[in-house]
Amino acid sequence: MILRHVTIDCAEPFALATFWSEVTGWPVSDEDEPGDSEVLVEAPSPVPGMLFIRVPEGKTVKNRIHFDWMPTQRTRDEEVERVVALGAKLYEDHRVADGRGWVTLLDPEGNEFCIERSEAERASHD
Known part of the structure; x- marks a missing residue:
């Protein structure tokens, strides 16, 4: 089994993916654009990518x-x-x-x- 992505729930997938792209130096997928409900930051192999997915609820407690x-x-x-x-x-x-x-x-x-x-x-x- 291979870990493909780490998925992060968020309100603004493209904006948060862009932040993490700048932090890591990894690119946002060419297939993604502002307004998309899912946005991938592509990590170098074999590191899993970071997948940001829009959810309606906000963060309320400390991350687990x-x-x-x-x-x-x-x-x-x-x-x-x-x-x-x-x-x-x-x-x-x-x-x-x-x-x-x-x-x-x-x-x-x-x-x-x-x-x-x-x-x-x-x-x-x-």
Whole structure:
């Protein structure tokens, strides 16, 4: 069995997919456009894509599942700044004085996700 997509319920699929496309650098499917009820962000194989589907109800509680991202080209703190500039909001800051920890952010529709330290940061502290 192969995990094909991670599906995210949302109010505005194209707008949220565009945000996540900018965050990840993965493209929105050429088949999708504003107003579509389902929009796919295509991840590089073998990573599953992110499928955004319009639902009528809004988010009301904390996510039961969320993404933990590890930057590959920036530090954790640089990545947090970049993603906040794209429209994310700081939710919980779990960074500690010795450089460890993570940051929990909210995407434009309030879904939680975390940014952890990069491999280089982990190697220099572990």
